[in-house]
Amino acid sequence: MGKDFSSALRPAIVMTILFAALLGLAYPLAMTGIGQTLFPAQANGSLIRDAGGKIVGSTVVGQAFVADRYFQTRPSAAGKGYDGLASSGSNLGPTAQALVDRVTPDVARRRGEGVTGSLPADLVTASGSGLDPDLSPAAALAQSGRIARVRGLPVERVRGLVTANTGTSLLGDPHVNVLALNRALDAAAPAR
Structure with missing residues (x-):
């Protein structure tokens, strides 16, 4: 029972960290970069x-x-x-x-x-x-x-x-x- 829990916990933690990095950092930085490159006046207000x-x-x-x-x-x-x-x-x-x-x-x-x-x-x-x-x-x-x-x-x-x-x-x-x-x-x- 304990082994099943620990084997299921590891992928959940890895996926949480992966998606946090992807959706919390990479995607916002990419959208900011695209906005600043293609539409700098609008992106800055x-x-x-x-x-x-x-x-x-x-x-x-x-x-x-x-x-x-x-x-x-x-x-x-x-x-x-x-x-x-x-x-x-x-x-x-x-x-x-x-x-x-x-x-x-x-x-x-x-x-x-x-x-x-x-x-x-x-x-x-x-x-x-x-x-x-x-x-x-x-x-x-x-x-x-x-x-x-x-x-x-x-x-x-x-x-x-x-x-x-x-x-x-x-x-x-x-x-x-x-x-x-x-x-x-x-x-x-x-x-x-």
Whole structure:
């Protein structure tokens, strides 16, 4: 009986060590090497750097822009705002009073900025992850009047920047990366 147990234990220990080394070390190192070789920018966070090499953000994680001279992103449900460690949605349904209470001040603020007509939903609601870096073109265009007024630009020029920075996603939905748009805005017309 004891001999059967010890003869069965040895292969189990050997296989555990083998698979721990293979799946815990070799595979992750191989995937990291492939990622760094074939997709180095994406593997390192899709970071955006300024002319001096300083990191100013990422194309895949949103950040809060609060100054009136910038396009503002959608509200974040991630902690205290765009906190990657607290990424999650609010899970509030369309009939939840908590959602109404959270959205009402944002609607009032957008109306105070001069946005008229129907508000694009992404101006007042958070994304599923709370870290969305993009807006719909309608949400960016709705902010064009405020940007033009604060920067002293013709609204057509600001709208042209939105159009120039509109891309499509894998599924074909148009979107505007807010960080890229704000960088283009600063390049075209530095803030006063």
